[in-house]
Amino acid sequence: MPHGSGGTPGPSVCPPVVPVEETVPGHGAVVPVPLAPPKGVSLAPPTFFLQHMMAGAVAGMAEHSAMYPVDTIKTRMQALGHPGQQLHGTSVARAVSAVLRREGWRGLYAGIRAQLLGTGPAHAIYFAVYEEAKTLLVDDSQVGHAHLATAGAGALATIASDTFNVPFDTVKQRLQVRDSPYKGVVDCVRIMVSQEGVGSLFKSLRTTILMNVPFVSIHFSTYEAGKRTLEDAGLSEGLQVELLAGGTAGGLAAAVTTPLDVVKTRLQLSGFNPSDGLQTSSVRAMMRRIVREEGMRSLWRGLQPRVMFHVPSAAVCWGTYETCKRLLSAPDLDASH
Numbered sequence: 001m002p003h004g005s006g007g008t009p010g011p012s013v014c015p016p017v018v019p020v021e022e023t024v025p026g027h028g029a030v031v032p033v034p035l036a037p038p039k040g041v042s043l044a045p046p047t048f049f050l051q052h053m054m055a056g057a058v059a060g061m062a063e064h065s066a067m068y069p070v071d072t073i074k075t076r077m078q079a080l081g082h083p084g085q086q087l088h089g090t091s092v093a094r095a096v097s098a099v100l101r102r103e104g105w106r107g108l109y110a111g112i113r114a115q116l117l118g119t120g121p122a123h124a125i126y127f128a129v130y131e132e133a134k135t136l137l138v139d140d141s142q143v144g145h146a147h148l149a150t151a152g153a154g155a156l157a158t159i160a161s162d163t164f165n166v167p168f169d170t171v172k173q174r175l176q177v178r179d180s181p182y183k184g185v186v187d188c189v190r191i192m193v194s195q196e197g198v199g200s201l202f203k204s205l206r207t208t209i210l211m212n213v214p215f216v217s218i219h220f221s222t223y224e225a226g227k228r229t230l231e232d233a234g235l236s237e238g239l240q241v242e243l244l245a246g247g248t249a250g251g252l253a254a255a256v257t258t259p260l261d262v263v264k265t266r267l268q269l270s271g272f273n274p275s276d277g278l279q280t281s282s283v284r285a286m287m288r289r290i291v292r293e294e295g296m297r298s299l300w301r302g303l304q305p306r307v308m309f310h311v312p313s314a315a316v317c318w319g320t321y322e323t324c325k326r327l328l329s330a331p332d333l334d335a336s337h
Contacts, residue, residue, distance in 0.1 A: 053124035055324035060123025063317035064115050067309045069096060069108035074305035075176045078265040092305045103178070111175030114185045118168025126161035127321060130154060130220070147221045154220035158212040166208050167201035170268045177269065196271045203281045204267040210283060211260035215253045222249035223318065242322045243315040250314020254306045259299035261306060263287050 064071070073095045090098070099107045133153035171188045174180060182188035192200045226245030227237070235241050254261075263286045270286075290298050 050128075051325060051328040053128040055127060055321050055328060057120040057124040058324050059127070059317045059321035060119045061116055062320045063123075063313040064119045065112070066316055067313040068112050068115065070305050070309040072108050072110065072176045073099070074302040074309060075173050075265060076178065077302040077305065078262045079173075079177050079269050092308060095305075099178075107178070110180065111172040114168050114172040114175060114188075117185065118165040118172070122161040122165035122168075123317075125164055126157045129160045130157035133157060147225065150224050151217035151221045154216040155213045158216040159209055162208050162212055163205065166205045169208070170201055170204060173265060173268045192271065199281075200271050203270070204264045206281060207260060207264045207267055207283045207286075211257050211264055215257045218256060219249045219253035219314070222252055223314075239319050239323065242318045246318030247311045247315035250310035250317075251307050254310035255303065258303045258306055259287070262290065262299050262301055265302075266290065 070092065073092055076099075077095070096108065130153050133156045134150060137149040137153050167189075171185055171192075174188050174192070175182055175185070182191060189201070223245050226248055227241055230241045230245060231237055260283070263283055266286050267281060267283075287299070
């Protein structure tokens with residue numbers, strides 16, 4: 001996914017280049033006789049599409065597992081209207097301590113099964129679509145001005161992955177809140193479908209896409225630019241550059257899109273408490289209600305844990321993804337095919 005300019009023949013480049021006589025995609029500055037595919041034509045074989053999917057799935061599960069307790073705190077800070085969730089007025093450290101004291105470690109990891117069920121396939125879709133879209137959109141003659149195309153590829157990737165993942169994310173958040181009435185993933189889905197309809201699983205889809213398209217566009221373009229800047233500054237391509245660029249990109253994108261994340265959380269929990277009086281999937285209606293009843297600052301609830309989640313998780317995700325791509329693209333692996 002990220003732009004590559006170093007000497008490791010595994011990570012994809014911006015734009016991707018496929019050598020004439022090799023099966024491993026190399027970098028334009030390294031491979032002696034590269035063949036750049038015409039714009040709009042992808043020459044990447046199906047093997048590499050599957051490699052991107054496998055690398056993305058592993059990266060996504062590693063990312064969300066490592067930072068899941070912080071995500072639980074963020075959800076509870078944003079879920080103001082539900083009993084026992086009012087952690088928005090305290091620090092993340094104190095909130096974690098409070099959850100551990102009341103519920104133990106299980107409280108911090110409630111809903112993680114739903115997260116992992118959705119995260120693996122969603123990230124596989126996410127990274128694979130991104131790589132293919134970047135191949136189609138990025139023009140080799142305008143590498144210096146490829147940020148818009150990179151952002152567009154990220155937007156397409158997030159629409160595809162979010163459509164798959166939203167039901168899992170909804171179930172996850174219903175299980176994360178304190179005093180959740182559900183016994184597990186299957187029980188939550190059964191009750192939601194029987195009481196609220198199948199549509200309740202997709203209630204936040206529009207909000208999620210509205211949030212994640214700018215999130216991913218900022219994230220991907222910042223990551224690509226960050227990698228290039230760090231490499232131009234003398235750092236060689238590798239895990240250090242990927243961690244630094246990935247963490248910075250994740251934190252910036254998370255901070256900018258926090259208000260929409262608050263709206264998404266409220267929409268996904270709106271059926272959890274029927275007494276809240278608002279059964280809607282409208283972003284505008286939910287945002288107006290939050291501002292009217294709680295003030296503008298309430299749209300920024302959970303900012304600290306959200307940024308704390310995305311800086312290291314994005315670093316872990318990108319580092320894992322790029323490492324997996326290198327391993328999966330290793331010459332001995334390709335020779336076995």
